[in-house]
Structure formats: C-alpha cells, structure tokens
Amino acid sequence: MNKQSVDIFILSGFLGSGKSTLLKELIQLERKKGRRIGVLMNELGEISIDSAIIPSDTPLKEMLNGCICCTIQGELSLQLNLLIEEHELDVIYIESTGAAHPIEVIDACTHPILASKVNVKAVITVVNAKQWYEKKMSIKLKKFMVEQVKYADIVLINKKDQVEESVLSLIKESIKEINDQAIISIVSFAKWNPSFLDVKGQTQEVSSTKFVDDNHNSHVHNHLHLRTVSFPVNQAIDRIQFLHWLERMKGQLFRAKGFIYLKETPGLFLFNYAYGEPVLERYALDKKYDPVLVFIGEDIDRVDLEKGLRKLQAKIVCSNKLDSF
Numbered sequence: 001m002n003k004q005s006v007d008i009f010i011l012s013g014f015l016g017s018g019k020s021t022l023l024k025e026l027i028q029l030e031r032k033k034g035r036r037i038g039v040l041m042n043e044l045g046e047i048s049i050d051s052a053i054i055p056s057d058t059p060l061k062e063m064l065n066g067c068i069c070c071t072i073q074g075e076l077s078l079q080l081n082l083l084i085e086e087h088e089l090d091v092i093y094i095e096s097t098g099a100a101h102p103i104e105v106i107d108a109c110t111h112p113i114l115a116s117k118v119n120v121k122a123v124i125t126v127v128n129a130k131q132w133y134e135k136k137m138s139i140k141l142k143k144f145m146v147e148q149v150k151y152a153d154i155v156l157i158n159k160k161d162q163v164e165e166s167v168l169s170l171i172k173e174s175i176k177e178i179n180d181q182a183i184i185s186i187v188s189f190a191k192w193n194p195s196f197l198d199v200k201g202q203t204q205e206v207s208s209t210k211f212v213d214d215n216h217n218s219h220v221h222n223h224l225h226l227r228t229v230s231f232p233v234n235q236a237i238d239r240i241q242f243l244h245w246l247e248r249m250k251g252q253l254f255r256a257k258g259f260i261y262l263k264e265t266p267g268l269f270l271f272n273y274a275y276g277e278p279v280l281e282r283y284a285l286d287k288k289y290d291p292v293l294v295f296i297g298e299d300i301d302r303v304d305l306e307k308g309l310r311k312l313q314a315k316i317v318c319s320n321k322l323d324s325f
C-alpha cells in the first residue's frame with residue numbers, strides 16, 4: 001500500500017539567524033498536535049552541534065561536512081528517502097546550513113525518487129533582524145541573504161529583542177520589497193504561532209514558477225564559499241578571556257559554536273556565537289558530547305585560531321584539566 005505523502009518544510013536563513021531555535025519550537029508544536037516528525041540536518045563542518053537540541057526519540061538524519069549547494073545535494077535526496085522509508089512520518093523539517101540556497105534544497109526534495117512521496121509545503125526563512133538592518137557585511141553576503149528571502153514562503157524576522165522597536169517596521173518594509181508574496185512575522189527566539197501551516201488551502205505551496213524565473217543556474221556559482229574549522233578543546237577555559245578573544249575576532253567570524261568546559265563553573269556548556277553575540281548555556285540534555293569548537297567564516301585562518309585557542313588553554317592551571325570535573 002502506498003504511504004501518504006509527507007509534508008516537507010525547509011528552514012532557511014543565514015548562519016546563526018535562529019533556524020535551530022525555530023526547529024525546536026516547531027517540534028514542540030507539532031508534537032502537541034500529535035504529528036510524527038522527522039528532521040534532516042545539514043551542517044558545515046565535521047561535527048554536528050545543532051542536533052543536540054533534537055529530542056532523542058525524533059527520527060533524525062544528519063549530513064555533515066558539506067553544503068547542500070555544492071557537494072551533497074544528491075545525498076540530501078537519498079537521506080530524505082531513507083527517512084521516509086524507515087519511519088511513518090507526517091512531516092519532515094529540513095534545516096539547511098546557513099550557506100545553502102533554498103532553491104538547491106527544493107531541487108533535492110523534488111528528486112524523481114521522491115516525487116510521489118513528498119509534498120514541499122513551504123520555505124521558511126529566518127532573518128537576524130540586527131544583521132539585516134545594519135547590513136555590515138560584504139556585498140556577496142548581502143546578495144545571498146536577499147536570495148534566501150526572495151525564495152521564502154514565510155519570513156520570520158527573528159531576534160527582535162536586539163533592535164529598537166522603530167526599526168522593525170523598516171526591516172519588514174525592506175523584506176516586502178524583495179518578496180511581497182511571503183507571510184512575514186516579527187519574533188523573538190522564533191516564538192511563533194504557525195497554526196495556519198496545517199490548514200488546508202492556506203499554506204502557500206512552493207510554486208513551480210520559482211524554478212523557472214530568474215536564472216536558476218547561476219545560484220550554484222553565487223553561493224558562498226565558507227571555511228569551517230573545528231578543534232577539540234581539551235582543557236577548561238576562562239570565560240572572560242574567551243569572550244575577550246572572541247571580541248578581537250569580530251568581523252572575521254560569521255558563526256561559531258561548540259561544547260566547552262569553563263574554568264569557573266563545572267559542567268559542559270553549549271556555546272553559540274552569531275553576528276558578534278556570544279552565548280554560553282549550561283548543557284544538560286540527554287546526549288553526551290566531547291568538548292569542541294567550530295568556527296565558520298569567509299577568510300578564517302586555522303593557524304591563528306589554533307594559536308589563540310592554545311593560548312587560552314595554556315592560561316589554565318593543571319588542576320583545571322577536564323578530567324577534574
């Protein structure tokens with residue numbers, strides 16, 4: 001017997017805009033509705049940090065160390081197919097890397113092996129309000145973020161807590177100028193009430209015209225080439241020194257994340273750095289992770305980073321070695 005087709009939502013948005021935060025919210029909302037959810041994640045780098053937020057009983061496929069755009073588009077179709085074949089699901093959320101173009105993800109979801117199995121419902125693009133408003137980025141990066149908005153069915157202007165109330169309407173207007181079809185919501189921590197998503201007829205289907213307008217072929221050439229480097233962090237580090245070091249790296253880093261131990265407080269910390277804002281949170285979920293830091297940027301220098309990190313760890317006296325926790 002043929003299975004019913006699975007709804008697909010594609011979460012797009014630049015690095016650190018809040019896609020994983022949104023995913024966490026959506027998983028909770030879908031669970032309340034009793035829908036069976038699967039998740040497919042694509043992260044740059046060899047280590048998945050974002051998957052730590054996915055409840056362990058949620059079917060999950062991860063694609064690491066490559067961006068959907070250039071290296072693993074075929075892999076995405078395959079993993080999606082596996083997820084559908086291995087589990088009875090109502091909906092799958094795809095969190096693409098912040099460097100993926102939505103069209104490339106849609107392309108992978110509409111591969112012939114999937115055609116009768118999926119129903120691509122919407123591209124949801126998350127925008128970091130402050131980053132969008134300040135526009136402190138290269139022209140290439142600006143163009144890229146515009147593309148992510150242009151192909152969205154829903155745009156969430158996230159992190160409204162980080163900008164003045166008065167600029168929110170300006171941000172909304174500028175987004176409407178790029179895409180006047182999308183549903184736009186202004187949110188904080190991706191708190192959103194997407195009740196219309198499952199009301200038949202109201203969710204915008206991803207229009208087939210999106211595949212033929214513009215010069216679709218150029219996307220592959222336009223996408224960003226980001227460098228990702230990761231390091232194990234074998235010793236606890238000093239929070240203040242770490243934050244100062246990050247401050248000096250501002251401008252070079254688009255995004256950083258990882259798990260670390262801190263000198264002054266026992267226990268593992270989840271570290272997030274997006275658009276110059278570092279956040280350290282106690283990590284107390286059910287999965288175990290080795291301490292590691294992942295850095296993403298356009299021109300980042302592995303040797304420099306390594307040197308800096310080594311210095312930070314060297315400042316720690318031996319008694320603070322990890323195994324003392």
Ligand SMILES: Nc1nc2c(ncn2[C@@H]2O[C@H](COP(=O)(O)OP(=O)(O)OP(=O)(O)O)[C@@H](O)[C@H]2O)c(=O)[nH]1
Nearest residue numbers: 015016017018019020021098159188189272274279
């Ligand atoms: N102040 C503030 N921080 C937020 C908000 N939403 C998310 N964050 C934080 O921003 C950081 C990055 O959020 P993520 O959800 O991991 O971003 P992402 O888009 O999944 O990041 P990548 O997967 O690396 O592209 C985390 O520390 C979040 O807690 C918000 O509305 N306000």
